[in-house]
Amino acid sequence: MAKMGSKKKHNKQEQPPRRPTWLIAAAVAVAAAVAAVVAQRSDPFRDLDDAAVATAAFEALRDAQPKRARAAFAELVTRDADDSFAWSWRGRAEVALSDLDAAETSYTRALETLPRRLFDEDDNERRTMKTRRAQLMLDLERVRGRLEARSAPINSVTYHEMERRHWRDVVPSDEPLILTGFSTVLSLDLITDRCGSKQVRSRRRSPNSTAWAAMNEGEETTISEFIHSQQKDAAVFDWPLQYCPDLLSEIEVPPFAALDHVATAYGPSLFISFSAKGGGPHVDSGSTKFWQHVHAGRKEWRVASVRDWPRLFATDDNWRRAFFRDARCSGIFGSVPAECDDGFGAAPVDLFDESALHKTTVREVWRGAALPGEVVYIPMNAPHQVRNAPDEPTIAVSMNYVDGGNLEAARAASWAAPAYHPKWLARLKVHGRAVPGSRAPWYARQRIALASDEQWVGD
Structure with a gap:
C-alpha cells in the first residue's frame, strides 16, 4: 500500500500544470500579430494594388x-x-x-x-x-x-604604338592609325580672317565634370578674341565649321571618308588650343568612326580597346554613374533637377595615367603623336583621349562618319537614343x-x- 501511494504521488508531481484557456488564446493571438508584423515587414506591398x-x-x-x-x-x-x-x-x-x-x-x-x-x-x-x-x-x-x-585579373597593360601608313595604302578597320601624306592649310591667321567675328564658347576640362569628355562650356566670345587672348586654360573644342562656311572650302576630307564612300557624316569641327591640356577619356556617340586632321602643333593620343571601355572605371559606383543615370534625372518624376545633365555621371580612368591604368583590368592601349599633315583614324566605340603640345598652338579638324563597316551599329545606337x-x-x-x-x-x-x-x- 505504501508503495502504491508513493507511485500516485510521484505521477501527480510529474503532470504539468494546466493553463487557463484564455491564456492559450492570448498567446496564439500575440503570435499571429507578430507573424503579421514580420510578414508586413518582409512584404510591405502585399495589400497594395x-x-x-x-x-x-x-x-x-x-x-x-x-x-x-x-x-x-x-x-x-x-x-x-x-x-x-x-x-x-x-x-x-x-x-x-x-x-x-x-x-x-x-x-x-x-x-x-x-x-x-x-x-x-x-x-x-x-x-x-x-x-x-x-x-x-x-x-x-x-x-x-x-x-x-x-x-578579369588585374595585370599589366599592353601598349601598342599606333601604326603610321600613307593614306593611299590604307582602308581603316578596327585599330587606330596615323595616316600620312596630307597637306596643312589652316593657320591662326586664316581662321581669324575667315571666321574671326563668329561667336564661340570655349571649353575647359574639369576632372569632376559630368559633361561629354569632361569639357565644360565657358563664356561666349569671338574666334578672333579667343585667338588673340591665347588662353591657356580653355580651348575651342569641337566647334562646328558650319558656323563658318567661308572656311569649309579649305577642309580636306580623307578619301576613305569622302561623301561618296559613306552613308552619313557630321562635322567637320574645329579644335584650337594654346596649352597641353585636352579632354577626358570618352567614346564618340552614335557608334560612329571619326578622323582628325592636324594642321598645326602636335597631339598625343591614347586609345583603348572597345572591349576595355567597361574596365576604365575604377569602381562599380563610377561605372554605374557613367552608364545608368540617377533615376531622379530620367524625367519620370516630372521636372528634372538642375544638377542632372546628359553627360557622364562619373569619369573613367585617365588614359595618360599609367599608374592608374595598371590598377584596372584594362588590357590594351594604343599611343602615338599626330603631327601637322597627319590624320588620326579612330574606329567606332573606341575610348580615346588627347593631349596637346605644351609649347605651340594646335589646330585640328575632325569629322564623324558612318560607312558599311558600322552602319548596323549606328542604326542600333540611334534606336537606343530616339527623339520621341x-x-x-x-x-x-x-x-x-x-x-x-x-x-x-x-x-x-x-x-x-x-x-x-x-x-x-x-x-
Whole structure:
C-alpha cells in the first residue's frame, strides 16, 4: 500500500500544470500579430494594388532607396511575370545595389517579355517596340561588360604604338592609325580672317565634370578674341565649321571618308588650343568612326580597346554613374533637377595615367603623336583621349562618319537614343488586354512614345 501511494504521488508531481484557456488564446493571438508584423515587414506591398506598388517603387528610386525599389519591382513581377517594364526597372535597382548578376537576369527577362507587353501591329507600335528593345539590349550589354571586367585579373597593360601608313595604302578597320601624306592649310591667321567675328564658347576640362569628355562650356566670345587672348586654360573644342562656311572650302576630307564612300557624316569641327591640356577619356556617340586632321602643333593620343571601355572605371559606383543615370534625372518624376545633365555621371580612368591604368583590368592601349599633315583614324566605340603640345598652338579638324563597316551599329545606337514625337501611338498589353498607355497609372510614367488622351482613338 505504501508503495502504491508513493507511485500516485510521484505521477501527480510529474503532470504539468494546466493553463487557463484564455491564456492559450492570448498567446496564439500575440503570435499571429507578430507573424503579421514580420510578414508586413518582409512584404510591405502585399495589400497594395499594382499602381500603388509602382508608385512606391518609383518613390524609392526618387529617394535613392534601391533596396525598397528592388522589393517593389520584385512584387510587380511576382504578380505579373510578363511585366517587361517592371523587370527593366528592377534591373536598374539591382545595378544601384551592385548585384550585376541579378541585373543581368532582370534585363534578360525584360527583353524576353517585351513582346508580351507591347503590340506590334502598325508602324508606330513596331517603332516603339524596336526602340525599347534597343535600349534594353544596350543596358544588358553594359551589365555584361562590367561583369566580365569584374572577373578579369588585374595585370599589366599592353601598349601598342599606333601604326603610321600613307593614306593611299590604307582602308581603316578596327585599330587606330596615323595616316600620312596630307597637306596643312589652316593657320591662326586664316581662321581669324575667315571666321574671326563668329561667336564661340570655349571649353575647359574639369576632372569632376559630368559633361561629354569632361569639357565644360565657358563664356561666349569671338574666334578672333579667343585667338588673340591665347588662353591657356580653355580651348575651342569641337566647334562646328558650319558656323563658318567661308572656311569649309579649305577642309580636306580623307578619301576613305569622302561623301561618296559613306552613308552619313557630321562635322567637320574645329579644335584650337594654346596649352597641353585636352579632354577626358570618352567614346564618340552614335557608334560612329571619326578622323582628325592636324594642321598645326602636335597631339598625343591614347586609345583603348572597345572591349576595355567597361574596365576604365575604377569602381562599380563610377561605372554605374557613367552608364545608368540617377533615376531622379530620367524625367519620370516630372521636372528634372538642375544638377542632372546628359553627360557622364562619373569619369573613367585617365588614359595618360599609367599608374592608374595598371590598377584596372584594362588590357590594351594604343599611343602615338599626330603631327601637322597627319590624320588620326579612330574606329567606332573606341575610348580615346588627347593631349596637346605644351609649347605651340594646335589646330585640328575632325569629322564623324558612318560607312558599311558600322552602319548596323549606328542604326542600333540611334534606336537606343530616339527623339520621341508626341504623335506616335503605342498601346500596351496589361494582363492580356489593350489599354491606352497614357492612361495606365503604372506605365504612364515610362514616357515611351505614348499618345495623349486627346489623340487616343480606342483599342
